Amino acid sequence: MAETLTTDSGTHAADRDVFFPQPDGSRVPYAVFSSQEVYDREQERIYRGPHWSFVALACEIPNLNDFKSTFVGDTPVVVTRTADGFACWVNRCAHRGAIVCREKHGNAASHTCVYHQWNYSCEGDLQGVPFRRGQKQGDIMLVGMAKAFDPAQHGLRKLRVAEYKGLLFATFSDDTPDIEDYLGPQMLPWVDRLFHKPIVYLGCTRQYSKSNWKLYFENVKDPYHASLLHLFHTTFNIFRVGMSARSIPDATHGLHSLITVTKPSVETNTASAYTDQKIRSMQDGFALEDPYVLGQIPEYEENCTNQIQPIFPQLVIQQIHNTLVARQLLPKGPSNFELVFHFFGYEDDTPELRELRLLQANLVGPAGYISMEDTEATELVQRGTARDGDKTSFMGMGLDAPDQTNSNITENLIRRFWAGYQRTMGY
Amino acid sequence: MTDQLRLWLEVCQLQNNYVHAIDSGRLEDWPRFFTEDGVYTIISKENEDRGLPAPIIHCRNQRMMRDRVMALRHASIYEAHSYRHALGGIVIESATDDEVHAVSSYIVVNTGAAGESVVYQAGVYRDRLVKQQGNWLFREKRVVYDTSRVQTLLATRSRRRTDEQLARCGRSHGFQRR
Numbered sequence: 001m002a003e004t005l006t007t008d009s010g011t012h013a014a015d016r017d018v019f020f021p022q023p024d025g026s027r028v029p030y031a032v033f034s035s036q037e038v039y040d041r042e043q044e045r046i047y048r049g050p051h052w053s054f055v056a057l058a059c060e061i062p063n064l065n066d067f068k069s070t071f072v073g074d075t076p077v078v079v080t081r082t083a084d085g086f087a088c089w090v091n092r093c094a095h096r097g098a099i100v101c102r103e104k105h106g107n108a109a110s111h112t113c114v115y116h117q118w119n120y121s122c123e124g125d126l127q128g129v130p131f132r133r134g135q136k137q138g139d140i141m142l143v144g145m146a147k148a149f150d151p152a153q154h155g156l157r158k159l160r161v162a163e164y165k166g167l168l169f170a171t172f173s174d175d176t177p178d179i180e181d182y183l184g185p186q187m188l189p190w191v192d193r194l195f196h197k198p199i200v201y202l203g204c205t206r207q208y209s210k211s212n213w214k215l216y217f218e219n220v221k222d223p224y225h226a227s228l229l230h231l232f233h234t235t236f237n238i239f240r241v242g243m244s245a246r247s248i249p250d251a252t253h254g255l256h257s258l259i260t261v262t263k264p265s266v267e268t269n270t271a272s273a274y275t276d277q278k279i280r281s282m283q284d285g286f287a288l289e290d291p292y293v294l295g296q297i298p299e300y301e302e303n304c305t306n307q308i309q310p311i312f313p314q315l316v317i318q319q320i321h322n323t324l325v326a327r328q329l330l331p332k333g334p335s336n337f338e339l340v341f342h343f344f345g346y347e348d349d350t351p352e353l354r355e356l357r358l359l360q361a362n363l364v365g366p367a368g369y370i371s372m373e374d375t376e377a378t379e380l381v382q383r384g385t386a387r388d389g390d391k392t393s394f395m396g397m398g399l400d401a402p403d404q405t406n407s408n409i410t411e412n413l414i415r416r417f418w419a420g421y422q423r424t425m426g427y
Numbered sequence: 428m429t430d431q432l433r434l435w436l437e438v439c440q441l442q443n444n445y446v447h448a449i450d451s452g453r454l455e456d457w458p459r460f461f462t463e464d465g466v467y468t469i470i471s472k473e474n475e476d477r478g479l480p481a482p483i484i485h486c487r488n489q490r491m492m493r494d495r496v497m498a499l500r501h502a503s504i505y506e507a508h509s510y511r512h513a514l515g516g517i518v519i520e521s522a523t524d525d526e527v528h529a530v531s532s533y534i535v536v537n538t539g540a541a542g543e544s545v546v547y548q549a550g551v552y553r554d555r556l557v558k559q560q561g562n563w564l565f566r567e568k569r570v571v572y573d574t575s576r577v578q579t580l581l582a583t584r585s586r587r588r589t590d591e592q593l594a595r596c597g598r599s600h601g602f603q604r605r
Contacts, residue, residue, distance in 0.1 A: 104473070203479030205471060208576040235502035286497055289490035338576065343481040358480055359487065362495075367469070367484045367581035373504040375579050 017389060020427055025418030026399060026411075031389030033212040033382060038425075039334040045425055046313050047073025047331075050176040052162060052169035054315030055079050055088060057326055057342055059166060059201040060105070065122050068105045071330050072170055072314070077159065078111070079168060080122040086163060088170040089124035089156035100156070124156035165195035167315070167326065183311065184250040190258050190309055193300060194319055202343040202357065207366040209375040211382035213329055213337040214421070219374050220310045221413035223247055223259050224397050229377055232369040235286055236294070243305075245408035253423065254416030255312035260304045261408065293359050296321045297352070312420075320370070322353065323360045335382060339375070341365045431519075438529050438556065439517055441563045446512035446533075454499065458492035461565045462557060465489055469570040469581075472550065483572075483581060505580055510547070511536045527556040527563070533570075537578075548574040 018031045018038055032038050047053060053072040056079045061068050067080040069091060076091040078101045093100050093113040100113045100120065110127060112119045119128040129151070134144030159170040162179035169179060176182065183191060209216070219225070223245060227233045243261050250256040288294065296305065299322070309317040316327040328340040341364065345357050364371045385391070398410030405412075421427075441460070448456040461467065467486040474481055486492045517531040530553050537547035550572035557566045 105477075201479065203471075203474035203477070203481030205474075205481060205483050206576045207580070208578050210579070229504065231504065232498055232502040235498070286501055288494045288497075290488060290494055293491065293494075341481075358482060358485055361482050362485060362491075365483055366577035366579075369498055369503070372580040376505055379579060 018427060019390075020418070020422050021392060023419065023422070024399075024402075025415035025422070026395050027392040028395075028418050029390060029392050030385035032421075033215060034334050034386050035389060036334055039331070041425060042331070043073045043075075047075065048172040049424065050171070050173045051313055051424075052171050052176055052179055052182050052311075053313060054167060054311065054326065054328055055170045056168045057166055057199065057201055057344060058086070058163060058168055059199055059344065060342070061086075062201075063107060065109045066105070066107050067101065067103075067111075067122065069101055069103065070328070072159065072172065074331055074333070077170065079161070079170070082123050084123075086161045086168055087123045088159040088161045088168075089120075090159070092157065093118055094126060094154040094156060095129075120156055124158050126151040126155045165191065166199050167191070167195065169315075184252050184256065186248055186250045187256050187258065187309065187311065190260075190307060191311075191317065194307065194317060194324060198347040199324070199344045200347050200349075202345055204343065205341045205361075205365045207339045207341070207375060208332075209337055209339065209378055210335060211337065211375065211378035212334060213331040215378035215381050216329055216337060216339065216374070217310060217312075217417060218414050219378060220308050220316050221257050221259070221417055222411065223261075223408035223413075224411060225377070226408070229373050230370045236288055243408070245406060247407060247410055247413050248405045249413055249416040253312075253420040254413075255420040255424070257310055257413040257417070259306065259308045259408075259413070260302075261306040262302060262304045292356075293362055294321070295356065297356060299353070312417075318364070320364055321360050322356045323364050324357065325364060335386075434522060434527065435517070435519055437563055438519060438527060441556065441565075442514055442517060442529075442531055442552070442554075445565075446514060450509075450511055454496045455493075457496065458489045461489055461492065461568070462559060463489050465492075465565050466567045467492055467565075467570075468568070469572065471575050472571050472573050473575050475571045483577065507540045509538050511538075525558040526566075527554075529554045529556060545578075546574075547578060548572050550574065 017035055018029045020029060021027050055070050055072065055077065056068050058081075061079065061081045064081055064083060067078050069076065069078050071077060076099060077088050078091050079086060079088045091099050091101050093115065095113065095116055095118050098113050098115045101111050102114070108122065110119050110121055117128075117130050118126065121127050129145055132145045132149070135142045159172055160174070160176065162169045162171075164179045164183065180188065243263055245262075246258060246260040248258045296303065304319065305321060307317070307319040311317065314329050316329060318325040318327060324344050326342040326344065328342060330338045330340065332338055343357070343361065345354055349357070361368075363369050366372060366375070395411040395414055398404060398407055398412045399415070401407075401410075402412055402415075404410060445457075445460050448454075448460070465488065467484070468482050469484040470482045484495070486495060513534045513536070515532045517529060520528045520530060522528070530551055532551055533549070534546060535548045536544050538544045550570060553569040553571060554565055555567040556563045558564075
């Protein structure tokens with residue numbers, strides 16, 4: 001064998017094609033957005049590491065034996081509702097590796113691989129192997145599966161599953177902490193805020209972007225861009241100077257975060273409010289002919305217009321006005337991601353509130369008035385950075401006030417994210 | 428010509444005029460193909476088949492359609508591109524003197540700034556047409572798309588961020604742009 005020049009598995013800095021010049025996350029090497037090596041490392045250390053990946057809302061699979069095909073990272077998995085709760089298994093036959101479940105969703109007490117009809121329970125246990133005990137052909141007994149074959153050892157690869165108030169998470173790792181500890185005390189009250197009572201599933205929309213998944217994570221931790229990229233705000237007079245904001249990272253690793261925006265509470269006299277609160281003048285703007293879509297029926301103690309809460313690595317919880325969405329972020333190679341907007345409402349919605357939620361679907365998703373540009377922006381970064389992996393971004397907004405949590409012109413959450421990412425990835 | 432065939436031609440004519448207006452950039456004409464209380468919805472086949480209501484676009488009247496056009500013209504940001512709609516298989520499912528239910532398949536080809544044309548979306552129009560003052564109008568157009576993954580975003584017509592937009596943004600935030 002030729003003398004070995006490489007070290008073990010590329011964990012030494014010199015072997016890697018990425019280098020973060022600052023530990024504070026303010027400069028991110030562009031290689032993390034396009035390197036296959038980085039992507040493969042993420043699959044191991046993040047999606048198969050000690051993290052809970054959001055896989056489904058429990059109300060997507062409301063009945064016994066309901067299932068849904070999805071992904072943890074780029075590994076295909078199936079989530080099922082079992083007699084005991086929920087199961088999640090890798091969608092790969094234990095026999096020869098074929099995809100077992102080929103539907104996006106449905107109801108099935110068992111799942112059979114089409115290749116050789118190995119059959120599994122909805123928990124993922126192997127139940128049947130055709131010709132296992134051989135077959136008699138005339139006088140000859142054709143031998144079946146090896147004598148030593150133990151079906152219990154050949155089930156589907158199972159993941160741990162955790163439910164938190166109707167959100168379903170899965171993890172490959174035994175080291176992942178309990179879900180409540182994973183979400184942490186900064187995030188929990190805000191998850192509880194939107195999931196405090198039974199929800200119903202209203203459907204999903206899917207958006208595919210030719211850009212790296214982390215560019216989207218940056219986007220949902222970036223209140224700075226909101227009123228600058230999404231000109232719908234300023235064009236139709238949604239942006240208001242007097243709005244109060246929160247931008248809070250989780251204290252453990254900074255990978256989760258919360259952004260909220262809340263309007264000034266009293267707006268009895270609209271005309272004087274325009275003057276007093278320095279709301280942008282209407283004269284150079286435009287007015288909606290049917291502004292009902294921008295209304296909001298109060299339904300929480302604090303009437304935030306926006307709650308944007310990324311839970312690393314696969315979930316963004318969203319309340320924008322009366323739209324409620326669990327966004328599932330799925331990496332599809334270094335340069336692509338799929339974003340699935342799972343819309344939901346509450347079981348006790350009034351018809352008026354339900355109608356408004358569906359009207360306000362116009363605000364979000366791939367054709368959303370105040371979100372359609374996000375994937376446009378992430379694609380611009382992808383295209384702009386593809387060739388220059390050693391160059392870095394610069395994120396200095398609010399850098400001198402790292403503990404400020406009431407600003408909406410800060411890049412603090414993004415820096416905290418990258419600092420956490422560096423630790424998780426060993427960079 | 429039979430009345431049935433004549434009606435089919437009238438529906439074809441409306442559909443063709445409709446996509447022609449969009450493909451020609453006459454977005455302001457688009458709401459006029461609807462009744463004042465016309466409903467326009469784009470929804471994935473995935474949701475439609477499961478009886479789930481979440482739409483991607485949902486206008487409950489002509490005013491909301493005009494708002495959508497205004498936003499596309501003055502607010503939304505997207506890369507310059509053009510759409511071509513190809514229609515086919517127009518079928519009248521039921522008809523009375525003043526109301527028609529029709530379906531038709533569509534394919535939308537998107538040509539981006541780099542000059543590449545790709546099939547952006549395929550799906551079906553499920554339409555309810557009514558006759559008002561001798562003209563057929565859409566009372567409801569339900570666009571059910573097969574292409575469940577929407578590439579990048581859904582908008583129409585080419586435009587880019589204008590100086591006027593940027594100035595407006597700066598004024599509203601109270602900062603000067605330089």
